Amino acid sequence: MKISTTTLLVSALLMTGAAFAETEATTPEAIARQALMKSFGGAAKTLGGMASGEVAYDAAAAEAAKQVLVAGAATIEAKFTAKVEDAGSKAKPEIWTGWEAFLGKAKALGDAAGALDVASAESIGGGMGGVGGACKACHTDFRLAD
Numbered sequence: 001m002k003i004s005t006t007t008l009l010v011s012a013l014l015m016t017g018a019a020f021a022e023t024e025a026t027t028p029e030a031i032a033r034q035a036l037m038k039s040f041g042g043a044a045k046t047l048g049g050m051a052s053g054e055v056a057y058d059a060a061a062a063e064a065a066k067q068v069l070v071a072g073a074a075t076i077e078a079k080f081t082a083k084v085e086d087a088g089s090k091a092k093p094e095i096w097t098g099w100e101a102f103l104g105k106a107k108a109l110g111d112a113a114g115a116l117d118v119a120s121a122e123s124i125g126g127g128m129g130g131v132g133g134a135c136k137a138c139h140t141d142f143r144l145a146d
């Protein structure tokens, strides 16, 4: 059950991509933060796929995906510091009025990703709930719904 829950969670996260965005971001700041998020989506897809067995387990690829999340989480603060208005952005204004809470969500992702044990597909499955939960927690508070 754990694995299918993880798969559902990761799929739900990935569905919120740019494919259906009516308006594309045009400012460099919004494009850069969306690119960071897309890299998270790719890493979560790799790890979730290994956990569910859809993607063959590969130790180096798993470690690389983990590092995309760990290193990327550490750049969330810098990528979001500038409050740039962009019609193609789904960033809520609450990010900048609730900056400390936002940074707390970024740290939670860094912690969950850092704790991810990528030694096997099973161990990845054990930690992906925490990673996916960290993505979702921030999106719930700080990203506009599609």
Ligand code: HEC
Pocket (backbone or CB within 6 Å): 013, 014, 016, 017, 018, 030, 033, 034, 035, 037, 038, 040, 041, 044, 069, 076, 088, 089, 090, 091, 092, 102, 103, 105, 106, 109, 131, 132, 134, 135, 136, 138, 139, 142, 143, 144
């Ligand atoms: C600290 C908050 C935060 C965390 C943690 C977070 N996100 Fe996001 N995410 C956002 C915000 C805000 C946006 C909207 C950015 C914009 O449109 O300017 C977003 C957008 C996205 C997008 C859409 C990008 C696009 O192309 O427009 C994807 C995909 C995404 N996030 C995946 C993830 C995944 C997967 C994780 C976890 C591994 C994650 N996010 C963790 C805040 C967060």
